[in-house]
Amino acid sequence: MANTTSAKKAARKMVRKTAVNKARRTRVRNTIRVVEEAIVAGDQAVAAEALRKAQSEMMTAVSKGVFHKNTASRKISRLSKRVKAIAA
Incomplete structure (x- = not known):
């Protein structure tokens, strides 16, 4: 448990940021699921x-730091390849 005032504040901030990042990650997963x-x-x-x-x-x-740029690029590339394959 945090002892100093600044450490307590940092712990509170971390909880808020974790919730925001979790929501962003969930939104990405949901959009990918719709594509699939x-x-x-x-x-x-x-x-x-x-x-x-x-x-x-x-x-x-990616811009918010939830995913690495290369990870997002890889996922987009693989999904777009699968979408293009539907037409063929």
């Missing part, structure tokens, strides 16, 4: 629109 469901359904128009939203959400998470 559209891919499984075989609906390219819905999948492409969902991918656009997922990209935006992932890059926002």
Whole structure:
């Protein structure tokens, strides 16, 4: 347990930031899930629109420090490859 005033404040801040980051991570996962469901359904128009939203959400998470840039890029790349494969 924190003893000093500054350590107590830091602990409170950490709890708030953890909640915010958890919410951001959940939003990213939900958008990815929507894309994957559209891919499984075989609906390219819905999948492409969902991918656009997922990209935006992932890059926002990157800018906020929730995900690493390369991780988001890798996920976007793999999802977009799967969306393009629906048309073929």
